[in-house]
Amino acid sequence: MAKAKTNYTCTECGGVSAKWAGQCPACGQWNTLVETLVETGGGNRYSAPQQGLAQATPVLSLADIEAIDVPRFSTGIEEFDRVLGGGLVAGGVVLIGGDPGIGKSTLLLQALANLSRNRKALYVSGEESGAQIALRAKRLAVDAQDLKLQAEIQLEKILATLAEQKPQVAVIDSIQTLYSDALTSAPGSVAQVRECAAQLTRFAKQTGVTIILVGHVTKEGALAGPRVLEHIVDTVLYFEGDTHSSFRLVRAFKNRFGAVNELGVFAMTEKGLKGVSNPSALFLSQHDSQVAGSCVMVTQEGTRPLLVEIQALVDTSHVPNARRLSVGLEQNRLAMLLAVLHRHAGVAAFDQDVFINAVGGVKITEPAADLAVMLAIQSSMRNKPLPRGLAVFGEVGLAGEIRPAPRGQERLREAAKLGFSIAMIPKANAPKQKIEGLTIIGVERIDEALDKIRNTEL
Numbered sequence: 001m002a003k004a005k006t007n008y009t010c011t012e013c014g015g016v017s018a019k020w021a022g023q024c025p026a027c028g029q030w031n032t033l034v035e036t037l038v039e040t041g042g043g044n045r046y047s048a049p050q051q052g053l054a055q056a057t058p059v060l061s062l063a064d065i066e067a068i069d070v071p072r073f074s075t076g077i078e079e080f081d082r083v084l085g086g087g088l089v090a091g092g093v094v095l096i097g098g099d100p101g102i103g104k105s106t107l108l109l110q111a112l113a114n115l116s117r118n119r120k121a122l123y124v125s126g127e128e129s130g131a132q133i134a135l136r137a138k139r140l141a142v143d144a145q146d147l148k149l150q151a152e153i154q155l156e157k158i159l160a161t162l163a164e165q166k167p168q169v170a171v172i173d174s175i176q177t178l179y180s181d182a183l184t185s186a187p188g189s190v191a192q193v194r195e196c197a198a199q200l201t202r203f204a205k206q207t208g209v210t211i212i213l214v215g216h217v218t219k220e221g222a223l224a225g226p227r228v229l230e231h232i233v234d235t236v237l238y239f240e241g242d243t244h245s246s247f248r249l250v251r252a253f254k255n256r257f258g259a260v261n262e263l264g265v266f267a268m269t270e271k272g273l274k275g276v277s278n279p280s281a282l283f284l285s286q287h288d289s290q291v292a293g294s295c296v297m298v299t300q301e302g303t304r305p306l307l308v309e310i311q312a313l314v315d316t317s318h319v320p321n322a323r324r325l326s327v328g329l330e331q332n333r334l335a336m337l338l339a340v341l342h343r344h345a346g347v348a349a350f351d352q353d354v355f356i357n358a359v360g361g362v363k364i365t366e367p368a369a370d371l372a373v374m375l376a377i378q379s380s381m382r383n384k385p386l387p388r389g390l391a392v393f394g395e396v397g398l399a400g401e402i403r404p405a406p407r408g409q410e411r412l413r414e415a416a417k418l419g420f421s422i423a424m425i426p427k428a429n430a431p432k433q434k435i436e437g438l439t440i441i442g443v444e445r446i447d448e449a450l451d452k453i454r455n456t457e458l
Helices: 078-084 104-115 130-140 155-165 190-207 228-232 331-345 367-382 408-417 446-455
Strands: 006-010 033-037 093-097 121-125 148-151 169-173 210-215 235-240 247-255 263-269 272-275 294-301 304-316 324-327 352-358 390-392 422-426 439-443
Touching: 006 190, 033 190, 078 235, 078 247, 078 263, 078 272, 093 104, 093 190, 093 228, 104 121, 104 130, 104 169, 104 210, 104 272, 121 130, 121 155, 130 148, 148 155, 155 190, 190 210, 190 228, 294 367, 294 408, 304 367, 304 408, 324 331, 331 352, 331 367, 331 446, 352 367, 367 390, 367 422, 367 446, 408 422, 422 446, 439 446
Parallel strands: 093 210, 093 235, 121 148, 121 169, 169 210, 294 390, 324 352, 390 422, 422 439
Antiparallel strands: 006 033, 235 247, 247 263, 263 272, 294 304, 304 352
C-alpha cells in the first residue's frame, strides 16, 4: 500500500510547507508546523463548478445601505449576556474556550435550557453521550425538557440535522471533535478544524442560526487549532480562573457585535454557574485591621469598574539576583516600575525580593495599576499600612509623571459606592464636581504621591 503523502501546516497562519522547519516560512512563528495529510481532489467545495468565467456579484454604495441595530436575545444569564455585549445575535458565531473542567459545557447547558423555553435549541455533543448530558442536567436541576440533543461528530450529518430541525440556537461541543468526509485527516487537525468551522459559519450566515462553538486550549492557554479559527467567528470568549477555586471569569477578546474586554464573573455552585452581582467583593480581602503592603485599586473591565486588592511583599534578598515575581500583573512592567521608583522617588529595591499579587485570581492588563503597585511596594518596605479607605488608580510613566486613566468618573463613583472615603488619582482625572463621601487627592508625580502617603495626612 502506497504511503500517504503529508505536508506541514502552520497552526498560526495556515501556511503549508513541504518539509518540517523550526520556523514557519510564511509568518515567521516558531514551532508551529504540524504534519498533516495532503488533501486530494479538486474543485470548489462551496459551489458547483461553472462553465466559463464567474459572474460578478452586485456592488452597492455604502451610503445606500441602511444601518440598523442588530437585534439581540437574552440567554437568561445576566453575566453571560454582559460578555456577549447584550445577548446573542441571529446568525452570529461564538467561540468559547477554556481549560478542561472549568465550566464551559455547564454554562452552555444552562443557557440552552433557558433558551429552549421559548426558542428552538439544539445541543450537538461530540465528547459526551446523551446519557452523560442528561445526568448533568439532572444534577444542575435545569428545566431542559424542550432541549434537543444530538451526539454526532460528522460535519455533514450535523449540517443535515441543522437544516432539518431549523433551531434558532445550536451549540457544538466541541469543534476539535468534528470531521468532514471531504478531508482525509483526523479530527482535531488543522485542516479539519478550519474546514468544519468555515462550513458551520457559512451555514449560520445563510440561515440565521446562532452557533456557539466550544474550543480546546493549549497548555499555554491559547485556543487550539489554526489561528484562522478566531478570525472566522464573530465573538471569542475565554474562561479564566483556577479550577480549584469556585470563581470563574469569562472575558471577551473579540466581538463584532459589541464591546470587547467585557468581563463576566461567575461562582461555581452545586447547581451550576451563578452570576456574581458585586464582583468587587471577590477581589477585596477582608482584614480586621489595615495591613502593610496592601493597596486597593479601581480597574476598568469593559464597561464595569472593579475594585481589586493589590498585595506586595518586599523582603531582603539572600541571592545575588533579587527575585521579581508578579501574579495577575505583567512581570516586565514590575521591573520597569521598580526602576522608576528608584530614579524618581529615591526608593531602592535592588537588594530586595519583590512579590506582587492581584487578589482573587483576576488578571490586570491595563497600566492604571501602576500607582497602586508602587504604593503597595512602598507600604511593604516601610512595614506601615496605607490609610484606611484608600482607593488608587493611575498610570506611571518613565519620567515619573502620573498619567490619567480612562473613565475616571465611573471608577470614582464605584469606589464611593463601596464605602471608600479617599481616592488618590492622577490630577487630570480630578472631577469638576465633588463626589459625596469621597476625598479626592490629585497627584502629578510619583514622588509627590509617596510624600503624601508618608505624611499620612490624607
